[in-house]
Amino acid sequence: MARIWSFGSDVNTDLIVPGRYAPYVTSDAELRTFPFVEARPEFAKEVAPGDVLVAGPNFGCGSSREYAALALRLCELGAIVAPSFARIFFRNALNLGLPLYEADARVFADGERVELDHEAGILRSADGRVVELPKPGAFERAIWSAGGMVPWFRAHGRFPESVPS
Amino acid sequence: MTNLTEQILSRAAGRRVHRGEIATLRPQRVMLHDSIAPSVIRILTQDLGVPRVADPERLAVVIDHVAPAANVATATNQQALRAWVREQGIAQFFDAGRGICHQVLIEEHLVAPGDVVIGSDSHSTTYGAVCAFGTGMGSTDVAVALASGCTWLRVPDAIRIDVSGAFAPGFGPKDLALEIVGRLGAGGATYAVLEIFGLDELSLAGRMTVASMAVECGAKAGLVWQGGLGAHGFAPAPWLELPSANAKYAKRIAIDLADLTHRVARPGRVDDLVAVDDLASFPVDVVYVGTCTNGRLEDLHTVANVLRGRRVAHGTRLMIVPASAQVLADAVADGTFTTLLAAGAVFGPPGCGACIGRHLGVLAPGETCVFTGNRNFSGRMGSPDARIHLASPHDAAHAALTGRLGAALAAEASSTELALAH
Numbered sequence: 404m405a406r407i408w409s410f411g412s413d414v415n416t417d418l419i420v421p422g423r424y425a426p427y428v429t430s431d432a433e434l435r436t437f438p439f440v441e442a443r444p445e446f447a448k449e450v451a452p453g454d455v456l457v458a459g460p461n462f463g464c465g466s467s468r469e470y471a472a473l474a475l476r477l478c479e480l481g482a483i484v485a486p487s488f489a490r491i492f493f494r495n496a497l498n499l500g501l502p503l504y505e506a507d508a509r510v511f512a513d514g515e516r517v518e519l520d521h522e523a524g525i526l527r528s529a530d531g532r533v534v535e536l537p538k539p540g541a542f543e544r545a546i547w548s549a550g551g552m553v554p555w556f557r558a559h560g561r562f563p564e565s566v567p568s
Numbered sequence: 569m570t571n572l573t574e575q576i577l578s579r580a581a582g583r584r585v586h587r588g589e590i591a592t593l594r595p596q597r598v599m600l601h602d603s604i605a606p607s608v609i610r611i612l613t614q615d616l617g618v619p620r621v622a623d624p625e626r627l628a629v630v631i632d633h634v635a636p637a638a639n640v641a642t643a644t645n646q647q648a649l650r651a652w653v654r655e656q657g658i659a660q661f662f663d664a665g666r667g668i669c670h671q672v673l674i675e676e677h678l679v680a681p682g683d684v685v686i687g688s689d690s691h692s693t694t695y696g697a698v699c700a701f702g703t704g705m706g707s708t709d710v711a712v713a714l715a716s717g718c719t720w721l722r723v724p725d726a727i728r729i730d731v732s733g734a735f736a737p738g739f740g741p742k743d744l745a746l747e748i749v750g751r752l753g754a755g756g757a758t759y760a761v762l763e764i765f766g767l768d769e770l771s772l773a774g775r776m777t778v779a780s781m782a783v784e785c786g787a788k789a790g791l792v793w794q795g796g797l798g799a800h801g802f803a804p805a806p807w808l809e810l811p812s813a814n815a816k817y818a819k820r821i822a823i824d825l826a827d828l829t830h831r832v833a834r835p836g837r838v839d840d841l842v843a844v845d846d847l848a849s850f851p852v853d854v855v856y857v858g859t860c861t862n863g864r865l866e867d868l869h870t871v872a873n874v875l876r877g878r879r880v881a882h883g884t885r886l887m888i889v890p891a892s893a894q895v896l897a898d899a900v901a902d903g904t905f906t907t908l909l910a911a912g913a914v915f916g917p918p919g920c921g922a923c924i925g926r927h928l929g930v931l932a933p934g935e936t937c938v939f940t941g942n943r944n945f946s947g948r949m950g951s952p953d954a955r956i957h958l959a960s961p962h963d964a965a966h967a968a969l970t971g972r973l974g975a976a977l978a979a980e981a982s983s984t985e986l987a988l989a990h
Contacts (some may be wrong), residue, residue: 413837415752417945421952422924429641441952461755461786465945467690469607469706487758490788491690491704491908498708520866542590542720551710553615560718562592 404408406482408446409513412459418442419463419471421427428470432532435477439543453478454465455526457508460485463492469499481519484508484526484536497543500551506535569809571726571816572791573761576701579807580684585723587816592720595701596677598626598713599687601669602642603633603924605649605840610712621656628660628669628678629653635664635919638927661748667892667918670694670702670860672761674776675894681794686710686881691860691942693787696779698774698802699794701761704783713943724761724788725818727752728811731766733825740870741774742862742940742960743828745781750831751821751839758786763811768796771852773864780861781942784838832973833958835944844963849974851883852967853935856949857913858889858921863942865898867961872904874965875911881971886913886928889921911968925949932955938967 412420420428420437428434433502439446456475462485463471475483482502496503508526511517511534524536539547545563549555556561569575578585580593583778600608612618621627637643646664664844670691677687683700688710694757695702705719713719720779727879729748748762774791780974782790794804802841830844831867851852866887880886888908890896896918899905909915914929922929923941925988931937931951936951937956957973 415943415945417943417948421947421951422603423926423947424932426924434603441947460634461758464754465705465943466692466788467688467706468604469708472706486894487755489755489786490759491706494709495706498706499710550674556616556712556715561717 404454406451407511407515407517408450408454408458409509409511410462412456413461413464414458414473415465416468420468420474422466422468423455425468425470427549431451431477431512434470434474434491438474438478438555448566450478450480451521453481455481455517456483458483459509460487462488464489467491469495472496472499472501481562482550483536496550497546500547501542506536507533508534510534569812571811572699572763572793572808573701573724574727574791575808576682576684577721577723577779579682585726587723590619590720590722592718593684594718594971595686595713596626596683597628597685599669599673599685599689599692599826599940600629600710601633601688602631602646602649604688605629606645608711608714609652609908611708612714614941615714616711618715619712620659620831624656626649626660626717627658627714628662629658629671630662630666630669631664632668632670632919633924634926636917637664644826647794655957664919665893665917667890667894668863668920670776670780671864671891671895674698675770675892677786677801680805681797681802682808686713690783693782693790694776694780694860696790696792697775698780698797699805699808701789701790701791703789716746719908722759724759726761726763726816727757727819727821729762729764729821729823730821730827731764731791733827735825735828738830741770741777742962743831744825745778746825746831746833746841746958747828748778749784749821749839749861752785753838754785754786754839757782758813760787762787762790763793764791764919765793767792767847770796771866773866777861778862785943793812795889819877819940830963832938832963833944834985835957836946837957838942838944838958845975847974849972850939852971852973853884854929854931854937855886855964855968856922856929856937856939856941857887858891859914859941860891861942862961863889863895865895865904866909867940868895868899868904870961871968872907874962874969876907878889878969880968882914884971886911886968886969887916887921888913889916889928890918890920893980924950926943938964938973
């Protein structure tokens with residue numbers, strides 16, 4: 404079962420990885436220790452692969468820094484679930500193959516255990532409460548199934564749609 | 569005619585596009601800065617295996633985020649970036665000290681009305697000042713754009729903002745920008761574009777202030793209608809038409825400039841606006857003037873007009889970082905620089921300064937800053953225990969003069985203006 408990590412609304416990229424840490428992003432191993440380094444220091448230490456980050460609207464607002472999304476992907480989160488995402492963060496996560504779902508899962512409490520079923524598109528708690536996760540569009544599915552934009556682009560040399568001449 | 573967003577994206581896509589669909593398009597300009605360049609170059613060359621930029625003439629590279637370099641690691645990254653720029657034959661390269669990327673690209677006329685511009689920086693919405701669809705992207709998106717010459721966008725909804733009236737004395741474009749963010753909220757324009765009309769009389773600098781902050785309510789771009797741009801040396805795009813009355817907008821907002829009040833955004837949230845009068849007066853450690861939002865000549869003029877012949881309050885530091893070398897040169901030429909130095913200002917080299925907390929006046933725990941920039945997030949400018957208030961250049965200048973922000977400022981400010989009037 405995955406642990407729920409609850410966060411508030413408008414979580415910005417300076418909270419995820421402050422810009423001041425940029426010079427120290429020298430390896431994935433190091434970046435893995437940075438998410439919420441000042442805002443919630445226990446997160447990076449205790450988060451386990453498959454855990455689910457649940458937040459309020461506009462998750463990831465602020466800077467375009469992709470290493471904010473990469474730091475979370477390196478934690479091997481099962482998904483981030485929020486009613487909406489800042490658009491640059493959404494693209495960055497998509498490009499890195501980090502699954503995002505636009506849904507309100509704040510019925511689950513921090514620390515609660517849930518089952519995340521990508522196939523069925525649901526989050527389910529032990530006591531049977533369920534949050535439905537919207538099915539991603541064809542474009543997002545194509546990139547996620549490839550493991551991100553880089554593997555997609557290496558394989559196809561274009562986006563999942565024709566390029567204008 | 570449809571909204572500006574669909575007109576501009578249709579042209580770049582080479583076909584008629586509609587909101588909600590995903591379009592592949594070829595941006596007229598890609599901007600890359602020093603902070604993101606190392607990861608972009610690594611993804612481009614190592615991960616994508618593409619040795620050469622597809623359209624080097626469309627790429628502009630600027631060293632501004634940590635400029636000049638603050639430590640050996642950054643200096644080494646910038647050394648590698650210079651070598652890469654030479655090897656790729658990129659003509660549009662602006663080294664440390666030339667200025668903030670968005671300011672430089674507009675000064676150099678590297679963006680034009682109706683262009684699509686993608687930048688490795690969230691404040692790429694600033695290009696909306698010249699009615700260009702400027703939008704920020706992360707490293708992988710920029711690397712793929714450099715590899716292919718193309719990018720993809722979901723054609724967004726648009727929010728229409730109609731501005732009327734004129735600024736009262738003491739008010740300016742930053743007050744309008746804060747009003748827009750306050751009305752929409754930090755996530756109020758997520759997945760949408762702001763289209764702003766009624767600013768034909770506004771300066772280019774003022775348009776940049778407003779467009780830069782579009783991203784602070786989550787907007788993908790912030791387009792200021794191109795009316796009046798000719799006066800600032802930008803020929804309007806002849807194919808770009810005023811949207812008709814029945815053009816589709818997700819939301820419409822009307823703002824009368826005469827209704828603006830003196831407000832600041834309290835620490836932590838850009839949309840947590842409070843009237844200066846309603847704040848209990850508190851001492852200010854640092855007043856920081858600069859950034860792509862408010863580091864231009866007209867902003868320095870505003871500050872100089874308040875401080876002329878006076879001194880920054882004892883116990884308060886005034887830090888000024890011009891948005892570009894051109895801004896600095898103009899401020900030197902017209903005496904503004906001398907006025908501000910005489911008042912006790914400390915100048916940093918043109919660039920992003922301490923806006924991202926990496927150099928040039930970062931904040932200590934417990935310090936209070938009044939900032940003309942665009943973000944007041946915890947830890948943004950240094951210690952997470954510093955407090956950042958976003959303010960207009962006018963209100964920041966008064967905070968520098970009195971050493972305080974809050975209720976007392978309003979009284980001090982009006983007596984200062986009276987004194988200046990005599």
